[in-house]
Amino acid sequence: MHQILIAGGGIAGLAAALASHRAGWQVRLHERANAFGEVGAGVQLGPNAVRCLDAWGLAAPLRALACRPPLLQVRSALDGRELARMRLGREMSERHGGDYLTIHRADLHGALLSAVQDLTEVQLQLQHELLDFTEDDAAVRTRLRCADGHELQVESDVLLGADGLHSRVRALLPGVAGELPVGHLAYRAVVAQQALPAPLRSQVVTAWLGPGLHLVHYPLRAGELLNLVAIRHGQPPAGLQGWDCAASESQLLAALDGTCAPLQDLVRAAGQAGGVWRLWPLAERAPVAGAHEMAQGRVALAGDAAHAMRPYLAQGAGMAIEDAMQLQRALAMEALEPPLRLRRYALARWQRVAAVQRRSRRNGRIFHAVGPVRLARDLSLRLLGERILDVPWLYRGGPVPKGE
Incomplete structure (x- = not known):
């Protein structure tokens, strides 16, 4: 039986572990942290990702934890008016063959972890830091450092780097660029809906678009929680340590100066209801x-x-889940040697993920537009609504249209 070594125990690594097992491979997953877990708050999962999770037998645990919002609405952050809406819920499932779900990142991670923990052909190892690797025609040999400082070498047929933004595996591959700062700051908080004033509670996905900023909120855990993410242009504060730090509500409110009262009221109420704001400087490849x-x-x-x-x-987690499903298909190609299977995986994925990266960049420019561009955006949203918000090629998993 072939063996894959996976570096990284986040959503991407666990999804790949489950997918590799279903392809008939032995799996060794090595995580450098001392516990399996996820930092963050909410995740939106489009039908493209939910179909994969359902195919892995996770439909029941997912829906016990996730929300199925009936609607996505877009509002002006300046005056609060609704600009457009897109039907989710049953209509989204009928259009694109899968549900649109919102879920706490820790709940998604936990569902994947539970699915792989008892699989006999999957070994999970904590506090194993990948140092480097070598490969030849027969195998790849990965050098790891354990918690007590000693090193070990593990031989496998392939190595998968699912070790996140600051990937050690990627850094060791020739000709592959590293991460880049975006110049945007994300503020995130999760709050109990019951602790919010009734007019501020919500069971739908809402995006507030403003000049140089936007805020998104949506429900989690059967609607008991509200996830809030505000993103603005700006550089991290001087002396910021790490990528997940305590955030200042006053700085966020200062950035929201000039926006409508309901939006500012929501940010204030989140803090009063016990929500703790965290700050992420955004980066990308x-x-x-x-x-x-x-x-x-x-x-x-x-x-x-x-x-x-x-x-x-909202496709970071979705693309990682799609990666795992495509990896499963490639690893199951028994007539091919392992390097050719990985080549098939990469050929099937790179153009699609590049298109999603480009669309995500473009959306950011549209969300944060100023001046005449903002006015044209608002007019287009009011006139075309769902036709602008829906992305059929993405949600259905079809070919990437020209121009994307």
Whole structure:
């Protein structure tokens, strides 16, 4: 039986572990942290990702934890008016063959972890830091450092780097660029809906668009929680340590100066209701330029390690899950040697993820538009509504249209 070594125990790594097992491979997953877990708050999962999760047998646990919002609405952050809406719920499922779900990142991670923990052909290892690797025609040999400082070498047929934005595996591949700062700051908080004033509670996905900023909120955990994400242009405060830090509500409110009262009221109420704001400086990778950036020889990349993207299409987790499903299909090609299977994986993925990266960048420019461009955006949304908001090629998993 072939063996895959996966570096990274986040959503991308666990999805790849489950998919590789279903392809008939032995799996060794190595995580450098001392516990399996996810930092963050909410995740939006489009039908393209939900179909994969359902195919892996996760339909029941997902829907026990996730929300199925009936609607996505877009509002002006300046005056609060609704600009457009898109039907989700049953209508989205009928249009695109899968549900649109919102879920706490920790709940999604937990569902994937639970699915792989008891699989006999999957070994999960904590506090194993990948140092480097070598490969030849027969195998890839990965050197790891354990918690007590000693090193071990593990031989496998392939190595998958699912180790996130600052991927060590990606850094060791020739000709693959690293991450880039975006110049945008994300403020995130989760609050109990019951602790909010009734007019501020919501069971739909809402995006408030303003000059140089936007805020999105949506329900989590059967609607008991509200996830809020505000993103503005700006550089991290001086002396900021790490990428997940305590945020100042006053700084966020200062950035929202000039926006409508309901939006500012929501931010204030979130803090009063016990929500704790966290700050993330955004980073990305340039759109994938070719299959060689996702697989070389016996080594491949998945998730943020391969294609970290701006969050303006809500597809970061979705693309990692799609990666895993395509990896499953490629690893199951028994007539091919492992390097050729990884090549098939990369050829099937790179153009699609690059298109999603480009669309995410473009959405950010549209969301944060100023002046005449903002006025034209608002008019287009009011006139065309769902026809602008829907992305059929993405949600249905079809070919990427020309121009994307």
